[in-house]
Amino acid sequence: MNDILVIGKIVGAHxxxxxxxxxxxxxxxxxxxxxxxxxxxxxxxxxxxxxVLRSCRxxxxxxxxxxxxIDDRDLASSLTGMYIAIHRSEAAELLPGSYFIADLIGCxxxxxxxxxxxxxxxxxxxxxxDVFVIKRDGKNDLxxxxxxxxxxxxxxxxxxxxxxxxxxxxxxxxS
Numbered sequence: 001m002n003d004i005l006v007i008g009k010i011v012g013a014h015x016x017x018x019x020x021x022x023x024x025x026x027x028x029x030x031x032x033x034x035x036x037x038x039x040x041x042x043x044x045x046x047x048x049x050x051x052v053l054r055s056c057r058x059x060x061x062x063x064x065x066x067x068x069x070i071d072d073r074d075l076a077s078s079l080t081g082m083y084i085a086i087h088r089s090e091a092a093e094l095l096p097g098s099y100f101i102a103d104l105i106g107c108x109x110x111x112x113x114x115x116x117x118x119x120x121x122x123x124x125x126x127x128x129x130d131v132f133v134i135k136r137d138g139k140n141d142l143x144x145x146x147x148x149x150x151x152x153x154x155x156x157x158x159x160x161x162x163x164x165x166x167x168x169x170x171x172x173x174x175s
Contacts (some may be wrong), residue, residue, distance in 0.1 A: 003042045004039060004047065005091050007031065008084040011062070013076035019064040022084055028092055032056040032063045035147045041083040047128055048082070099154060107159045109134050109144065120161070124163060132161075142173050 008022040024032065033056050040048040052068040065084075071075055091100070101123045109117040109132060118136035123146070134142040144150060144163060153162040 002153050003088050004041070004045075004085045005088055005100055005102055006039045006041065006045065007038075007082045008063070010079045010084065011033060013073045014064040016073045017066075018073065018076045019066055020028070020070065020079060022063050023131065024063060026092075027084075029058075029063060032065060032091065035086070035166065039085040039087070040079070041085050043081040043083070045083060047084075047085075051084075061128040067144075098155065103156050104132070104154075104161070107154075107156070107161045109142075109163055110163050111170070112162070112164050114165070117163075117170075118146075120166045140173055141169075144169070 003050060005076050007026045008024050010020055012021045013019065013022050014021040022032070032053075035053055037052055040051050042048055043094065050068075054066045054068060056063055056065045058064075070079070088100075094100070097146055104120050104123055107120045109120060109136060111117055115132055118134040118141075121135040121141070122133040124131040124143075128145075130146040132144045132146060144165065149164075150166065151161060151163050152158075155161070
């Protein structure tokens, strides 16, 4: 398991005084208000340094934060495309049956009838249900909804997710 969890993506500067505009990647965007320290990651999610957050405010679906040492628009803009992360120990408590996306990435998806379908490479957060993007060797990616009627067991420790695909779903991707 990864000890660092991404909670936001920097999408630019806001204003002229160095505010950083962030798209939250968390179920609780309000967590930024309480956050005092975070980890700045490169676009490919490599740690750069810790940053101290002095304030945060809502910008609709986004947030604007002021961080120590970032006091002008150009410096804030230079962070565009980077990520804000926290240590797993600082993460919110998950409800039973909930998982961090970072823990689902890399899991093998196994169907009762077909066997191993591939590996989760992304999770798309959709209004009706999250959707696994499953990478398959030499074939198009497979999209599988994360619904209780489809996913019946998630074993993070063994990196395996067990599913029963709805009739016809697999065949759509095979034609």
